[in-house]
Amino acid sequence: xxxxxxxxxxxxxxxxxxxxxxxxxxxxxxxxxxxxxxxxxxxxxxxxxxxxxxxxxxxxxxxxxxxxxxxxxxxxxxxxxxxxxxxxxxxxxxxxxxxxxxxxxxxxxxxxxxxxxxxxxxxxxxxxxxxxxxxxxxxxxxxxxxxxxxxxxxxxxxxxxxxxxxxxxxxxxxxxxxxxxxxxxxxxxxxxxxxxxxxxxxxxxxxxxxxxxxxxxxxxxxxxxxxxxxxxxxxxxxxxxxxxxxxxxxxxxxxxxxxxxxxxxxxxxxxxxxxxxxxxxxxxxxxxxxxxxxxxxxxxxxxxxxxxxxxxxxxxxxxxxxxxxxxxxxxxxxxx
Ligand SMILES: C[S@@+](CC[C@H](N)C(=O)[O-])C[C@H]1O[C@@H](n2cnc3c(N)ncnc32)[C@H](O)[C@@H]1O
Numbered sequence: 001x002x003x004x005x006x007x008x009x010x011x012x013x014x015x016x017x018x019x020x021x022x023x024x025x026x027x028x029x030x031x032x033x034x035x036x037x038x039x040x041x042x043x044x045x046x047x048x049x050x051x052x053x054x055x056x057x058x059x060x061x062x063x064x065x066x067x068x069x070x071x072x073x074x075x076x077x078x079x080x081x082x083x084x085x086x087x088x089x090x091x092x093x094x095x096x097x098x099x100x101x102x103x104x105x106x107x108x109x110x111x112x113x114x115x116x117x118x119x120x121x122x123x124x125x126x127x128x129x130x131x132x133x134x135x136x137x138x139x140x141x142x143x144x145x146x147x148x149x150x151x152x153x154x155x156x157x158x159x160x161x162x163x164x165x166x167x168x169x170x171x172x173x174x175x176x177x178x179x180x181x182x183x184x185x186x187x188x189x190x191x192x193x194x195x196x197x198x199x200x201x202x203x204x205x206x207x208x209x210x211x212x213x214x215x216x217x218x219x220x221x222x223x224x225x226x227x228x229x230x231x232x233x234x235x236x237x238x239x240x241x242x243x244x245x246x247x248x249x250x251x252x253x254x255x256x257x258x259x260x261x262x263x264x265x266x267x268x269x270x271x272x273x274x275x276x277x278x279x280x281x282x283x284x285x286x287x288x289x290x291x292x293x294x295x296x297x298x299x300x301x302x303x304x305x306x307x308x309x310x311x312x313x314x315x316x317x318x319x320x321x322x323x324x325x326x327x328x329x330x331x332x333x334x335x336x
Contacts, residue, residue: 024071028091029108031068032101036061037083037091040074044082094141097149098326102141107290111135116293126297128200136203140178143241147181149325150240150269151188157323158333161236161265165189169235172197172259174225174252175242179207179218185238186216194218197228225252230259240269244295244302253315260336266317272330273302284327308332 002010031037039045039053051061065081068074073091074081089096091104106112111131119126128136156162165171168191173181176196185192196218198204204222211218221228226248237256246252256266273292274285288302295301305322309332312320317334324330 020071023067024073025104025108027064027067027071028073028104030064031073032091032104036064036068037073037087040081040083041088041092044077044080046079047081050081094144095148097145097152099141099145099148102138102144103287105138106135106142106294107287109135109138111297112290112294116297119297125299128298129202133202136178136200136206140180140206143177144180144184146240146269146329147184149329150238150267150331151184154269154325154331155267157331158265158267158321159319161267161333164235164265165192168192170233170261171195171236171238172230172234172256174237174239174256175199175245176207176220177203177240177242179203179210181238181240182207182218183210183214183216186214186218195221195234197221197223197225199224225255228255228259230255232258232261234259235261235264236267237264238267238269241271243268243270243308245298245300247299249311250315253311257315257317257336262336264336266312266334266336268308268312268332270308270330270332271302271328272305272324275304275306282327288328305330305332 034056035054036050039050045053047062047065048058050056050065051058054061065074069076069081073084073087075084076082090098091101093099094101109132111126115126155165165185166189168189170193171185172195173185174197176182176198179196182194182196185194194217196204196207197220198207199222201222204220207218207220225246237260243249243252260266271288271291273288274280274282279285280289292301305324309320309322312332312334317336320332320334322330322332
């Protein structure tokens with residue numbers, strides 16, 4: 001039997017773990033922003049060598065290296081520090097399907113916790129046009145591995161979809177953000193024709209720049225998801241980590257149904273908020289709970305997979321199916 005004293009110790013260890021988690025996250029964030037991981041990926045270095053390679057203070061370099069080592073993102077070779085195994089992929093390689101660097105950058109942006117704390121009493125809400133460029137960029141980096149995974153092994157799990165994309169489907173991307181997905185879709189499926197839709201004008205400017213820089217063509221529509229009106233034009237409608245943000249999920253689902261040709265497919269790629277209390281206490285769910293601090297400010301919350309399945313069925317989609325790609329990435333699909 002656990003004594004009250006042992007219980008206190010266990011709970012103290014739990015809370016101390018949270019403090020350490022914050023320290024680890026900030027250490028990673030600083031390392032990403034200052035290019036310290038990149039410098040160590042090039043070659044192992046002492047903290048002094050790292051300081052001189054990056055032009056940072058030698059004492060601060062030592063403090064950062066020690067913390068990164070303590071949090072197991074760095075290892076030591078004698079007195080030189082080097083990246084721990086796979087950290088290059090997880091934190092630096094934006095094309096890696098399991099890239100987490102974007103998520104670290106997003107949850108450390110002021111729009112997530114600082115802004116929430118400021119608005120705690122007023123309950124004031126926010127929208128994308130009030131978010132800074134760094135936040136929008138970091139969200140793009142967070143969404144990137146979701147696209148990578150969809151192309152690597154998501155679309156292929158939706159019956160017949162890969163074949164249609166390869167043959168040259170007309171694809172409507174809803175909530176296209178900064179256009180990373182449009183470029184990735186164009187590269188993976190060169191025959192597709194693309195339309196990107198988003199409600200945020202600044203994001204669409206970023207899309208235009210990106211498309212021009214990458215030599216990719218796509219039509220762009222500036223509209224809310226609730227207000228667009230397209231009739232039977234697309235083979236595929238795709239939405240990446242944005243469906244939960246709809247103000248009116250029924251209206252958006254109706255709009256998507258109307259926009260699709262007969263047999264057209266709607267694919268939702270999003271974060272699955274757990275349905276049970278028990279599942280809320282996992283690491284993926286705790287990260288999704290962090291994301292909810294931003295979602296709350298734009299007046300929505302992440303939703304469970306079951307919700308989207310019911311939504312598509314309710315609005316006449318057939319052969320509705322769902323699957324998880326990772327613990328923070330689910331897919332729901334249905335056919336018109
Ligand atoms: C989380 S970001 C995702 C962007 C992109 N899909 C990605 O994965 O990087 C959500 C995007 O959806 C857009 N959005 C959110 N709610 C919207 C709505 N109701 N109507 C139109 N666009 C919306 C935002 O402007 C933003 O660009």
